[in-house]
Amino acid sequence: MKDYYSILQISRSANTIEIKAAYRNLSKKYHPDVNPAQNATFLFIEIKEAYEVLIDDSRRFHYNQLLDFAKQQQKKEINIVPTIAVFYCDNSEFTIGDVVTFTWEVFDADVVELRPFGKVEKAGSKKIRITEVSTNLLVELFCFNLVSKNYVFSQIVLKKREIPTQTFYETVSFDSNSEIDESNSSTPNQNKKINIFNFKINRPDGLEIFIWLFACVNLVIYFSYPYFFIKETELQAIRAFSNSDYGWTDYFIEFDDFKLEVPQYMAENLQAMNHRIVIFGTSTANNELAYYRIQTDEASLKENVSYYNNVGNFAVIYIFILMVQFYLTFIREKKSNDNFGFVLGFFFVFSLAMSYVLYSNLF
Incomplete structure (x- = not known):
């Protein structure tokens, strides 16, 4: 919304005389016949529009109400904080192979992530089959507002339920026609308990x-083999830069055809260098990236990259x-x-x- 007081360069409490004087001075200054600037006509139209609204008491009163409402809405948008209305799981414990369901609903959030499972809608539910978890499972609902840059999160911890160890038994078989010497066996029909892992190791030749x-x-x-036989390649980097779109800062090194996410110290050191050469180490077995490094005046900065060897x-x-x-x-x-x-x-x-x-x- 346009601020007519700023256009006429007057305060909000200005009287009619001050409004007329400001209009007279500004209209002379920005009149198209006097001022050859390209935006003179546009400014002259805005000055005339502001004068017509503020010189009329009725129109000025309604304009002041609209201006107050717009400023209040702007303050609300700046201070807005995402709200998590619902976030729960149908189970508090799990075992490998279980299916658990997470349900959530949030308000005033532009980015919603169900970590570590990725981005989701503002409201919904998601079923997760747990296959490989060695400890307790931490699930976080992260909400971010792009206008106010405010964020909130909530966490749920699912405890891993240990399966009790089963006891194995070996059944003792006997001939029904034979007699049992009760003096040598206090419990003749009781099963014999053994440990199935108590086996004997052979001695091979x-x-x-x-x-x-x-x-x-x-x-x-x-x-x-792929970890020890490495081929190094030098590439010229264009620049090092940072990105803070989601409330946190990521650092990148840009090349001609791609960009590489790097730690902060790597990006800052490269930005301070003149030659900006990045050395990539790739495996000669499968051409997978093993590490990348830069050579400064004092030391060589190296960052290893873990990869899966197929x-x-x-x-x-x-x-x-x-x-x-x-x-x-x-x-x-x-x-x-x-x-x-x-x-x-x-x-x-x-x-x-x-x-x-x-x-x-x-x-």
């Missing part, structure tokens, strides 16, 4: 250990075979008539074949 270690070393080399179906099959081999070598009770030499030979040939398949994907 040297050849078995060699085949097992050969397979394990192959797998370790395959997993660790080992493929062959590595998964290899791990399964290793588990079977471990069971047959160290746990399974060996008998004299077992053809165990044939089994060892099979595992050795299989390890050689899998080694060829795994390494062919790397080199």
